[in-house]
Amino acid sequence: MSMRHxxxxxxxxxxxxxxxxxxxxxLVHAADDVAFDIYEMETLxxxxxxxxxxxxxxxxxxxxxxxxxxxxxKALFSKMDLLKLEEKEISRVRGNEISIIFQxxxxxxxxxxxxxxxxxxxxxxxxxxxRRESHQVAKGFLSRLGLGERSLxxxxxxxxxxxxxxxVMIATSMIxxxxxxxxxxxxxxxxxxxARDVTSEIEKIMDLTGASLLLITHDISLAAMISDRIAVMxxxxxxxxxxxxxxxxxxxxxxxxxxLDCLPERGFKPIAGxxxxxxxPPQGCKFHPRCPYKTQECMQKQRIRKIDGDERQxxxxxx
Amino acid sequence: MAGDFxxxxxxxxxxxAKILRLDMRxxxxxxxxxxxxLTIFILAAFSDIFAPYDPWNRFEPFLAPCREHILGTNxxxxxxxxxxxxxxxxxxxxxxxxxxxxxxxxxxxxxxxGYFRGLMDETLMGIxxxxxxxxxxxxxxxxxxxxxxxxxxxxxxxxxLWWTSTARVVRSKAMQIRETSFIExxxxxxxxxxxxxxxxxxxxxxxxxxxxxxxTIASAMISEASISFLGLGxxxxxxxxxMINFAFTRGGFINGYWWWYLPPGLCITLSVLSLVLMGFSxxxxxxxxxxxE
Numbered sequence: 001m002s003m004r005h006x007x008x009x010x011x012x013x014x015x016x017x018x019x020x021x022x023x024x025x026x027l028v029h030a031a032d033d034v035a036f037d038i039y040e041m042e043t044l045x046x047x048x049x050x051x052x053x054x055x056x057x058x059x060x061x062x063x064x065x066x067x068x069x070x071x072x073x074k075a076l077f078s079k080m081d082l083l084k085l086e087e088k089e090i091s092r093v094r095g096n097e098i099s100i101i102f103q104x105x106x107x108x109x110x111x112x113x114x115x116x117x118x119x120x121x122x123x124x125x126x127x128x129x130x131r132r133e134s135h136q137v138a139k140g141f142l143s144r145l146g147l148g149e150r151s152l153x154x155x156x157x158x159x160x161x162x163x164x165x166x167x168v169m170i171a172t173s174m175i176x177x178x179x180x181x182x183x184x185x186x187x188x189x190x191x192x193x194x195a196r197d198v199t200s201e202i203e204k205i206m207d208l209t210g211a212s213l214l215l216i217t218h219d220i221s222l223a224a225m226i227s228d229r230i231a232v233m234x235x236x237x238x239x240x241x242x243x244x245x246x247x248x249x250x251x252x253x254x255x256x257x258x259x260l261d262c263l264p265e266r267g268f269k270p271i272a273g274x275x276x277x278x279x280x281p282p283q284g285c286k287f288h289p290r291c292p293y294k295t296q297e298c299m300q301k302q303r304i305r306k307i308d309g310d311e312r313q314x315x316x317x318x319x
Numbered sequence: 320m321a322g323d324f325x326x327x328x329x330x331x332x333x334x335x336a337k338i339l340r341l342d343m344r345x346x347x348x349x350x351x352x353x354x355x356x357l358t359i360f361i362l363a364a365f366s367d368i369f370a371p372y373d374p375w376n377r378f379e380p381f382l383a384p385c386r387e388h389i390l391g392t393n394x395x396x397x398x399x400x401x402x403x404x405x406x407x408x409x410x411x412x413x414x415x416x417x418x419x420x421x422x423x424x425x426x427x428x429x430x431x432x433g434y435f436r437g438l439m440d441e442t443l444m445g446i447x448x449x450x451x452x453x454x455x456x457x458x459x460x461x462x463x464x465x466x467x468x469x470x471x472x473x474x475x476x477x478x479x480l481w482w483t484s485t486a487r488v489v490r491s492k493a494m495q496i497r498e499t500s501f502i503e504x505x506x507x508x509x510x511x512x513x514x515x516x517x518x519x520x521x522x523x524x525x526x527x528x529x530x531x532x533x534x535t536i537a538s539a540m541i542s543e544a545s546i547s548f549l550g551l552g553x554x555x556x557x558x559x560x561x562m563i564n565f566a567f568t569r570g571g572f573i574n575g576y577w578w579w580y581l582p583p584g585l586c587i588t589l590s591v592l593s594l595v596l597m598g599f600s601x602x603x604x605x606x607x608x609x610x611x612e
Contacts, residue, residue: 062507067437094509108504112522121518122508172508 010037011212012061012098012180017073017083019053019060019236026279030056032236034073038180043206043213045223045244048233049259051275054216057233058182062100063090077180095122099173101202103185105165109157116142116153119171126176141171144208145201163194167201174205181206182214187222195219199226220263224248232256235276235286242312252307252314255287285316293318342607345600352596359590363407370401374557383578390578393562394569402557403582409558410540410590413474417539420478422485422532426521429489434497434516444490451483456542463551470553473546477539485531492524526605533598537591544587559583 019031031053038044046054059065061075061082075082082093102108109118119141120134129137139153145167157165166186173181183202187195203226206213217223223230224244231241232255240253251257261269273290276282282289288298297317305319306312362369371389372378377396384391390399432443459476466472496502497520505515546552547560550568554561566572566580 064503064507091509091511094507096509100504100507102500102504102507104500107500110501110505110519110523113519121510125508125510125514169504172504 010039011077012038012214013074013076014057014061015074015076017057017060017075018071019056019065020070021066022068022070023279028278029236029281030069030278031060032281034233034236034238036231036238036241038212038214040179041206041210041212042229043215043227045215045217045227045230046233047217047220047223047230047259049218049275051278052233053236053278054218054233055184056236058100058184058214058216061182062094062098063087064100092126095173095178096126096176097178098180098182099176099178101169101173101181101183101186103188105169106157106160106162108169109165111157114154114156115160115168118157119168119175122172122176138171138175141175142168144205145171162190163197166190166194166198170198170201170205174209174211177209178211180212180214182216184216185218186215187217187219195222202226220248220259232259235281236278237286237315239287239316240314242307242314246312252312252319253287253316254291254293254318258290345603348596349600352593352600355589355593356597359407359586359593360411362404363411366405366408370398370404372398372401374398374401374405376401381576383576390582391576393565393571393579399562399579399582402562403559403586406557406559406562406583407586407590409470409553409556410543410560410587413470413477413543413558414536414540414590416471416474417477417481417543418532418535420475421481421535421539422528423482424478425482425485425531426489426524426528428482429486430493430516430520430524432486433490433493434512434520436494440490443486447483447486450480453480455480456545459542459546460549460551463546468551468553470543470556470558473543473552474539477542481535481539485528485535488527488531489524492527493520496520496523526601530598530601530605533594533601537594537598540587540591540594559587 014034014036017031017034018029021028021030034053034057036044046057048054056065060069060071063082063085065071071083073083077093077097080089080093082090085093109115116135116138119138120129120131123129123134123137124131127134135153139150142148142152147164147167157168160168170186186202187198190198199222202213205211213226215223215227227244229242230244230247231238232247232253233239234255240247240251240256247256248260251260255271258269258271260266262271271290276286276289282299284300285291285294285298285302288294291298295317302315303317304313304315307314307319374397376398378388378392378398380392380394380396382388382392382396388398388400390403393399393402428443428447432440455477458480459473462476463473502515502519505519510519543552543558544560544563547558548564548567550564552558552561552564560583562583563580566576566583570576571579
């Protein structure tokens with residue numbers, strides 16, 4: 001994948017995005033001051049452990065959060081702030097300009113509608129295409145993903161395996177050739193071989209359509225394989241962001257280091273302590289209760305340090 | 320040979336059971352109900368072929384069953400068998416009309432309340448509660464007494480009152496389905512609310528609406544009969560309830576003319592039974608699937 005982003009302006013610019021949920025137990029700070037840019041044809045991976053607010057960021061951009069969510073900040077996409085759009089306008093963006101590939105493909109497909117129809121549906125809704133024509137296009141897409149047989153179009157999701165359903169999901173979200181694709185844990189629940197297949201499918205289609213990818217995953221090795229840049233999230237914040245190679249080769253933030261040490265090839269070392277509560281997060285740096293290098297400063301305030309211009313940033317006092 | 324045929328037949332039956340997702344008992348019950356219903360339906364559709372006479376033709380009154388008049392004649396000399404066959408039309412039309420209207424209103428209200436939640440839900444369910452409070456049969460009696468009684472009116476009133484339980488069931492089902500991830504997926508593809516409601520949620524609820532629809536037809540038919548029996552039905556139309564009413568008021572019961580009042584009663588029972596059997600087998604299948612899940 002090319003590194004064209006240094007010459008182009010970002011196509012999606014997320015600035016100061018905060019998401020809070022009002023619950024009976026109190027305010028849940030699911031995302032706090034999240035900021036990142038996505039450039040044309042690049043892949044940005046949002047990495048973090050389960051429950052750190054990765055998926056919330058994606059849903060917030062698409063205005064898919066439930067009613068009890070309070071969203072602040074901006075998400076600029078082709079001169080529009082996605083977070084402020086009316087339902088009608090955001091509907092036009094969804095699927096058409098930005099689309100999501102959800103985790104758990106078998107549950108994300110309507111169980112009683114034929115697979116072919118589900119892939120063709122966006123064309124009928126957004127492009128007002130005739131049924132027959134849209135099915136032709138859908139068939140073309142499916143066969144490009146290795147499901148070429150005519151009879152497959154008339155099958156139902158329950159007749160497909162998880163991997164096949166995942167490909168159907170990919171086809172559905174790419175059929176309108178959106179500019180940005182958000183893949184929310186695309187390989188969760190798939191075995192290693194299948195995950196590799198799906199990943200290469202996604203890569204192939206990205207190259208074909210020239211879309212950018214926001215990859216949301218807890219799987220660092222997957223992120224290492226296909227992403228250009230990587231952003232590490234912890235407790236609703238991006239703690240470190242930079243080029244994929246740099247971040248993985250020499251991680252700066254203690255959390256990133258600890259996360260990398262969890263990998264089997266680095267010795268399976270668990271991070272001491274438990275993830276903090278999102279209702280009552282720690283003061284200052286949110287990682288400080290688990291951090292081996294913590295100082296007095298860490299407990300009170302945070303600092304974002306930018307290195308190499310905007311290329312690399314880290315939320316830590318050490319640098 | 321016969322054994323072979325039997326095996327083939329039972330094989331076919333198992334296949335059908337599999338397609339309809341019924342067990343063999345359920346299939347038998349549903350088939351029996353369907354046959355019964357089809358018989359009544361064909362009688363109603365082709366009354367002029369099956370009925371031996373025009374039901375308004377007058378012969379000698381109060382005839383006991385004989386060769387010319389299998390079920391005898393009534394006080395006006397009308398042939399009871401012909402009346403019975405023509406009477407199926409009114410009963411079916413009232414039943415279907417009322418049930419269709421009730422199911423349509425109930426489904427729409429339930430879908431909107433369950434999908435949109437919030438204020439829409441509160442308002443629609445409030446209206447539903449108000450309708451639930453109205454004592455239905457007394458209201459129908461009063462309206463039928465003050466307005467010119469006609470079976471269209473009866474069907475209309477029942478349709479306008481009986482959507483409440485359908486609305487409740489559909490609402491809870493819609494609330495359940497709107498939280499599934501394929502609905503979120505549809506939203507993320509930019510489909511409009513209406514598109515999601517009618518082409519994603521509705522097909523997933525049809526299996527709940529169908530048995531409800533059948534059971535509503537059955538209860539509408541019974542109500543039509545009871546209203547007619549009370550003398551508030553359409554006196555110019557021959558329906559089963561009206562026949563029983565006439566048998567009651569014109570001395571059929573006192574004189575023990577069983578051929579006058581028993582057949583329409585049986586007909587009502589059988590047609591309701593046919594619908595209930597179909598409805599129950601569908602509902603039972605639903606419970607079965609729930610248990611598996």
